[in-house]
Amino acid sequence: MIETVNLTKKYGSFTAVEDLNLSISEGTVYGVVGQNGAGKSTTFQILATLMSPTYGSAYISGFDITKEPAKVRQVIGYMPDFFGVYDQFKAEEYLHFYGASYGLSVAEREEVIPQLLELVNLTGKRDSYVDLLSRGMKQRLCLARALIHNPKVLILDEPASGLDPRARVEMREILKELKAMGKTIIISSHILPELAEMCDEIGVINCGQLVATGTVSEIQTKLQVHKEIIVTVSGEMERAVRFFEGELEVLNVSVVENGVGKIQFGFRGSDSSQQALIKKAVLADIPLLGFQTLEKNLEDVFMEIMKEVEVEGE
Amino acid sequence: MKSLFMNPVLNKEIRLRFRSSKSFIGIASYLSILGLISLGFIGLTLSFDGGTFRPEESRSMFLLISMLQLSLVIFITPGLTGGVISSERERQTLPILLTTAQSSSSIILSKLFSSLAYLLLIVFASAPLYMIVFLYGGISPMSVLASFGLYTFTMLVIGSIGVLASTVIRKTIIAMVTTYSIAFFLTGGLAVITLMLTSFSYTFQQQGQEYIWPFIFASMNIPIMFFSVFEESIMTEFKHMAGFEFSPWIIFFGVYGAVIVGSLALAIRKLRPKMQAREYPK
Structure with a gap:
């Protein structure tokens, strides 16, 4: 058309x-x-x-x-x-x-x-x-x-x-x-x-x-924009943080709410890698209470693209 | 042809112009002033001439009103037409109008005719005032018809130039100034050039040579040609200088006919961008 x-x-x-x-x-x-x-x-x-x-x-x-x-x-x-x-x-x-x-x-x-x-x-x-x-x-x-x-x-x-x-x-x-x-x-x-x-x-x-x-999701996949994940743990925050920092596909680990025990990080792996990470965390005896993937919206995707374009330009 | 004269742009322009009371106040004011001048002229002549108003005086009054009317046409036409397209551009209504199915020629001609319609109404509304001269004689109905024909032609000439300026120049104020400059050159400017050239005629006449240029420039001057409708002798002298018998009206209508056609054709061509396909360089 x-x-x-x-x-x-x-x-x-x-x-x-x-x-x-x-x-x-x-x-x-x-x-x-x-x-x-x-x-x-x-x-x-x-x-x-x-x-x-x-x-x-x-x-x-x-x-x-x-x-x-x-x-x-x-x-x-x-x-x-x-x-x-x-x-x-x-x-x-x-x-x-x-x-x-x-x-x-x-x-x-x-x-x-x-x-x-x-x-x-x-x-x-x-x-x-x-x-x-x-x-x-x-x-x-x-x-x-x-x-x-x-x-x-x-x-x-x-x-x-x-x-x-x-x-x-x-x-x-x-x-x-x-x-x-x-x-x-x-x-x-x-x-x-x-x-x-x-x-x-x-x-x-x-x-x-x-x-x-x-489509928005196609662009996300094509550009390999990383997901944002929030993990809730019932204790042992330091050990949990060290565990996730040690993983290859994990980046920018930060503690969101210290009291409740929320850790946020970026993850650039596929869905199966994400499953493997959860399994590994359970096996490593990390006291997991929740594992939440934050959906990226078009605004986030746009900002990611602009960042990449700027980096390429430099 | 019907679509040209009954098209939506023309309809819209006329509707919007006459929706405002300003248009009617303008016509009323103009007719009042013209009426006062006519009656004042008659009154003054009667008081100085022992209560008589002769046909020669009626003729003088007709010439006065006609020249006033011509000045009005020369002064108002640039103002009415110099902003027809540029004002649409400034109001940001032009892009929308250009994406409709209206052809460029339809838009340009409608804009011209709708602008001139108001001036034509003013001029033709003054016709009853002209009829006063018939009471006293001295002017033939043909002269009145010729003068109205020339007003209309003058409007078309200056109006076409105004529409062209408004199309190619983005700012209304600059388009109007350009149109006024050209209109004043075609009237006052050419008259001055004609006078200057006439002042050299004595040298040529002494040498027994023909001198064509004052005739050419006088034939292209709107007020001189307008005046010659009532005083034919004015062109006889120029013809004598040029040394040939050639109707100045052929030059007048030929040149200005070309100006009208050329200006409108260029305006139509320039209204929309010329869409062209060029291959992307490898």
Whole structure:
């Protein structure tokens, strides 16, 4: 559905996007993660035909963005990170204007606009001037605008930026509905737990390059990101600490809560190695009460990747 | 063709412009000022001329109002068109508009026509005031029609330049200043050049040589050509200097027709990026 081939964007000597190769299949929600200036918005603008790539190309629904940009525009709904609205329009008029801009007849618009306002919870605001809507409502109205021509692909650049927690939750719920409707969505966000919850796959971009792509767990495995384990012991803390420090696949052993007896360490072995470690601890007569693996979230994975990228850079 | 004139951008622009009361206040103020000038002119003439208003005086009043109206067109058109695209860019509404199915030509032409629609309304709303001159004679209906035709053409010329400036220049203020500079050059600037060139004509005439340049520049000057509609003699002298019989209107419409087409074509081309595929260097 979305494919980029050697996509590169240069501004003079500065490279915003470098040799980006993405392949997103139909119905997938693909999250793009990266620091500010990593090249996410540039990539999105190229996909939305607002910018020409310096090298390479991209295909959306089989249409080459460089050769058939008009056809690409018919199949995408684009929501930029910063956008303005025509303040003097009422919410319904705003959607009518964009519907007409996509060639929808009045009858088609009158059928689809109430449905879209319902989807984004703005039915009660249809006659309100856009100027008077809150930031969150404007974001939702802009999303409804992006959906007016029923596009197959949604390109959403930071759709939840600047929203308060409640508005973010509302936006997330709408995006989940869109996912259920089978839309192919490419989305960027700084709120990584939300992306992890919504996205089928993620891609991590750094300095215009795709440094990792796949599901969150795939990336974890691929990058061999170590697990964090907390062991609870009923006594003999010093001996327990010495035992774990002596193990090859264990790193950064620390005592978390001395009184209760909690020891935390990193573990870079496989699941079977983890089983072997527990067995060895029991055989070594360590007074184990609990053995807990802490799940890493997307934020942790992202930070690990960034750390690795920085180390490689040095 | 229907889609060009009934398209959503044009519809939106006109709707938003006339939703505000400022537009109507602007028209009312302009007509009041023009009415006061016309009635003031008649009043003054009557008081100085023993209570009579002759056809020649009616003609002078018509010329005064017409030149005022032309000045209005030259002053207001850059302000109305110099920000049509750049202001959308500054308000961050342009990227969204550019990702719709609207073609670049549709967006550019709608923006131009909607901006000029307001000015056309102001100019045509003043038509009843022009009719006062018919009460006293001295002006033919054809002259009135010609003057309105020239207003519209002038709006198109300056408007097209304004839309081009607004498309290629990112900042509205700079786009407007550029449009004003070009508009003033085409009116005042070319008039000054014509005058300077005319001052050299004596030398050429003494040597019995033909001197074409004052004629060429006068033919490209909007106020001179506008004035020549009512005073044909103004161009006769330039023709005499040039030494040939050639209608200055061919030069006028030829040059400015090319300016309109060229400016709009370039604006349409520059509105969206030129998407091009280049192979990634190995």
